Amino acid sequence: MVPVGFDAPGGWSCGLAIYGAAGWGSDEKHMIKPGSSLSGFILQSCGLPAIRDAVIEPDVNLESFA
Numbered sequence: 001m002v003p004v005g006f007d008a009p010g011g012w013s014c015g016l017a018i019y020g021a022a023g024w025g026s027d028e029k030h031m032i033k034p035g036s037s038l039s040g041f042i043l044q045s046c047g048l049p050a051i052r053d054a055v056i057e058p059d060v061n062l063e064s065f066a
Helices: none
Strands: 004-007 012-016 022-026 042-045
Touching: 004 012, 004 022
Parallel strands: none
Antiparallel strands: 004 042, 012 022
C-alpha cells in the first residue's frame, strides 16, 4: 500500500476506508447543487505517479421524492 494524503474544502470531511478507498462527505448545507462546482478535493501520493480511477456518487434518498 502506498501512503496517501487527502483534504476537503470547508464544510466537508474526508476519510480512508478499510479497503483503501478515500471518501468525502458533507451535510446538506454544504452539498454541491446541480450545475455548480466546488474545488478543494485533494488526493495525493508520494509514491510512483499513476492514473487513478475516481467515481463520484451522489448520496440521495430517492424515497424523499415519492
